[in-house]
Amino acid sequence: MADKDKVSLDDLALLAQVRAAIEEYDPVPPNVLSAARASLTWRTVDAELAELIEDSALATASVRSSGPRSLVFESPVATVVVEVEPKNGSRRLTGQIVLPRAAQVEVRHVGGRTDVEADAQGRFAIESVPAGRLSLLCRFAEESRDLVTSWVTV
Amino acid sequence: MAARTVAELVRAAADGDQAAWDEIVERFTGLVWGVARSHRLSPADASDVSQTVWLRLVEHLGRLREPEALAGWIATTTRHECLRTLRASGRELPDEDLTGGTGPERPDTGPGPEATVVGAERRALVWEALGRLSLRCRTLLRALATSPDASYTEIAAALDMPIGSIGPTRGRCLQHLRRELAPTGALLED
Numbered sequence: 001m002a003d004k005d006k007v008s009l010d011d012l013a014l015l016a017q018v019r020a021a022i023e024e025y026d027p028v029p030p031n032v033l034s035a036a037r038a039s040l041t042w043r044t045v046d047a048e049l050a051e052l053i054e055d056s057a058l059a060t061a062s063v064r065s066s067g068p069r070s071l072v073f074e075s076p077v078a079t080v081v082v083e084v085e086p087k088n089g090s091r092r093l094t095g096q097i098v099l100p101r102a103a104q105v106e107v108r109h110v111g112g113r114t115d116v117e118a119d120a121q122g123r124f125a126i127e128s129v130p131a132g133r134l135s136l137l138c139r140f141a142e143e144s145r146d147l148v149t150s151w152v153t154v
Numbered sequence: 155m156a157a158r159t160v161a162e163l164v165r166a167a168a169d170g171d172q173a174a175w176d177e178i179v180e181r182f183t184g185l186v187w188g189v190a191r192s193h194r195l196s197p198a199d200a201s202d203v204s205q206t207v208w209l210r211l212v213e214h215l216g217r218l219r220e221p222e223a224l225a226g227w228i229a230t231t232t233r234h235e236c237l238r239t240l241r242a243s244g245r246e247l248p249d250e251d252l253t254g255g256t257g258p259e260r261p262d263t264g265p266g267p268e269a270t271v272v273g274a275e276r277r278a279l280v281w282e283a284l285g286r287l288s289l290r291c292r293t294l295l296r297a298l299a300t301s302p303d304a305s306y307t308e309i310a311a312a313l314d315m316p317i318g319s320i321g322p323t324r325g326r327c328l329q330h331l332r333r334e335l336a337p338t339g340a341l342l343e344d
Contacts, residue, residue: 011328017340018299018331021280028187032201036183039208040167040175049213057242133206135213151209153202 042108044137047146050075055152068094073136073149080136080147084154090128091154095136097122102141109134161221168215179208182225185304186232188296189312192289193236199243203235225304229297229312276340283334290315291327298324 050073057069068083079098084091097103100122107114110132118124118138134154138147158166158174160181166174186207190200210231218227284292290313297309310317335341 011324014328014331014341015295015299017276017280018284018295021277021284022184022188022296022300024274024277025281026187026191028183028204029197029201032187032204033179033183035201035205036179036186036208037172037176039205039212040170040172042209043168043170043212043215045170049217058238133202133209135209148213150213151206153206 042135044146044148047137047148048075048077050078050080050147050149052150052152069154071152071154075147077145078138078147080138080149082136086131087128090130093124093126093129095124097124097138097147099140099144101144103147104139104141106137106139107134108137159222160224164215164218164221164224178211178224182228182301184300185225185229185297185312188300189229189232189293190236192293192296193233193240194289195236195239199239203232203239206235207232223308223311225301226308226311229304229308230314233312233314279335279338279340280331283331283338283340286334287327287330290323291330294320294324294327295331 052071053074054070054072056067056071068085071082071084073080073082077099080095081098082093082095084093086092093107095105095118097105097118100120102120103118103122103124105116105118105124107116107126107129109129111130114126114129116124116126131154133151135151136149140146158177160178163174163178167178183204186204187200190203191197195203207228211228214227218224220227284295287295293313294309297304297312304312306320307317310320313320315323332341
């Protein structure tokens with residue numbers, strides 16, 4: 001074969017066999033597909049994105065503390081720190097928006113949405129949200145863009 | 155009406171167009187699932203990774219620097235989520251997965267070299283042979299087989315490999331697969 005990048009008919013036939021095998025033995029489950037389609041409902045319009053930059057659960061053993069799991073989300077304008085504690089199979093959240101200012105915090109989770117107010121220092125607490133994926137959407141009282149955190153599994 | 159390009163689909167989905175989003179999901183769901191399963195995640199973990207990737211894409215729709223290179227973004231994000239899942243559960247990728255080597259045992263009930271196998275049996279042998287390849291080969295061949303739209307650039311991003319090595323690696327992985335399949339009689343060629 002002169003060109004090692006060249007795709008031969010034999011190669012295409014073999015890849016077609018691979019595709020047929022995958023379709024039979026490991027297709028995408030229908031519930032995975034329908035959840036993917038439904039994800040668009042979580043779209044936010046014109047919100048600032050705060051990305052997860054620290055997760056104590058992923059720290060190496062030597063620096064991992066035994067306290068609550070702490071998550072830090074950061075955007076160019078604000079930081080959100082959230083502590084997560086297990087509580088009767090669900091999760092208790094304590095957080096602070098380091099902007100700081102009053103806000104409506106909407107926790108978006110597998111069971112739907114839970115709303116809570118952050119005080120003037122940006123502090124908030126939620127007694128119970130279901131374990132699983134969640135994201136926080138913060139709407140500020142003052143003139144300021146909404147802030148949404150990336151999704152994380154707790 | 156002409157099919158929309160990936161960049162057009164991304165822009166439309168960012169504006170809330172559900173049909174555009176469905177088309178994106180349709181095109182790339184096999185890539186996400188394939189990368190996750192190639193990392194030997196269980197169906198439950200692969201479902202979690204998949205859902206996280208789609209949610210991350212929703213929040214990034216209006217922020218992608220190169221919407222036309224969506225496949226690369228999706229595959230790279232999936233790979234990172236897989237590694238995060240493995241790390242969080244205290245698992246690491248076994249060495250064989252980095253270098254290529256052993257996988258599940260080949261069943262010794264298969265037909266001999268002279269036999270010709272057809273249809274369902276052949277698909278079973280191909281599936282088993284795929285499982286014996288390295289992580290890199292499994293991921294690459296699954297991506298090539300299920301995402302014909304993805305370019306070498308995108309595949310390279312997904313596998314964290316230099317783009318120049320995709321062609322040769324692809325050739326090597328197909329050779330490995332042929333070598334696994336030859337004694338089973340499952341090769342269609344000749």
